[in-house]
Amino acid sequence: MSSAGEGLSRPLPEQVRSHVVELASQALGTMPAAAVPPPLRTIAKFEPRKRARLGGTPIAAQLETDKEFREAVAEALAAGWPELAASLQEGSVPPAAEPVLVAAAAYLIRPPGWEEMVEVARADLERSAAAAEGSAQEQTLTRLREQLAAQKTAAKEESDRLREQLRAARTEISDLRRKLHDARERAKAADARAAELEEAAQEARAAAASAGSAGESELRRLRERLADSERQLEATRRAAREGRSVEDTKVRVLLDALQDAAAGLRRELALPSGISRPADSVASVAPGRPGVQAVPARALADDDPALLDQLLTLPQIHLIVDGYNVTKTGYGNLTLADQRNRLLTGLGALYAQTRTELTVVFDGAELNGPVPVSAPRGVRVLFSAPGQIADDLIRQLVRAEPVGRALAVVSSDREVAESVRRMGARPVPAALLLKRLGRA
DSSP states (O other): OOOTTTTOSSOOOHHHHHHHHHHHHHHHHHSOTTTSOGGGHHHHTSOHHHHHHHSHHHHHHHHHHOHHHHHHHHHHHHHHOHHHHHHHHTTOOOTTSOHHHHHHHHHHHOOTTHHHHHHHHHHHHHHHHHHHHHHHHHHHHHHHHHHHHHHHHHHHHHHHHHHHHHHHHHHHHHHHHHHHHHHHHHHHHHHHHHHHHHHHHHHHHHHHHHHHHHHHHHHHHHHHHHHHHHHHHHHHHHHHHHOOOHHHHHHHHHHHHHHHHHHHHHHHHTOOSSSOOGGGGOOOOOOOOOOOOOOOOOOOOTTOTHHHHHHHTSTTOEEEEEHHHHHHHHHTTSOHHHHHHHHHHHHHHHHHHHOOEEEEEEOOTTOSSOOOOOOOTTEEEEEOOTTOOHHHHHHHHHHHSOTTOOEEEEOOOHHHHHHHHHTTOEEEOHHHHHHHHHHO
16 A cells, blocks of 8 residues: 555555554444545445455555545544554554554554654564564474484484395395205206106116017917917827826826916916907097187287277178167167168178178067068178077077187177177177277
């Protein structure tokens, strides 16, 4: 608030100016309507709390230019603080008076030397502000020192903790190195043991082969002896038919002993009864029906915009579309007939561009009769039968495909997507097809 022409070299301090405006706004509420200056009559109608806040500038300007208004405010001040007003008129300042109130009263009452009183109050306020600022700075400095000390303490604690962790890590690394060394030694020992066992196995196989060869030789020898024995037996039988004797009986007993010895030797050596069986030469294949192979596409996320474009480039891919799932995702506000027509139009354009086999499946479980649909060229349109939902018909289409053919199913139904994925087909979100049809 300027005080040019009033004896002040500088504007009133802001605290003094605010107090002067507050005193003037209080005086406005008690002044007769006729005594209120015209520029302030609207402000005088405000609530007391709003006068100083909303009308501060006009009130301050009126105090500068309107002497009568300032004197009226000074009279109101003198009525409220008569001792202060009397002391100022005498040219003295009460020692216990607040500097802001003294400066405001001096500005309004204008006793002799009021300019000096304002300057003294200004100096007191500046000293108080400087002291407060110094105190605040000291407090800030103290707080910063405390924070620095706390940070140093925390840093030291963190450093100690990290050193402890480092020591623990070094100890753990040492233990791991020792364990690694032990593991390597055990691995070397195991390798050596494995080599020894392999060598022993080879020796055992060689011994088994040698034993088998020896067994075969022994078997041939026994067979020759058996043949001799059988010939002797036959001769003995012929002799027995001609007449038995004591010597013939001895020979028969010896022959039986030889037969039993040959049978026991065969059992002891576990000799096979033959080289192979006829059934061993017959090859067999385990029955089983392979499922539909997965789409050989590079790893792309299901919501990747490039997924559908990549799938459409695969040779002989079959694209199966969950019709109502796509239409209700893209334009569910239309009627079912309009949804079908819009989707089929877009799929017809897609076929014209890609020549991909397209099958769109609609849910016909709740339909009362056949639905007239004009299918575009290259687009197969199927409705599920009564008592069947479109999801089941989609799964039947996937199972019907031959081994190795690329398959993709467009549906945002999580259950459908998971089931066809397990069957080998690649699920595609409905939003990707809608974007592709939008580009077409």
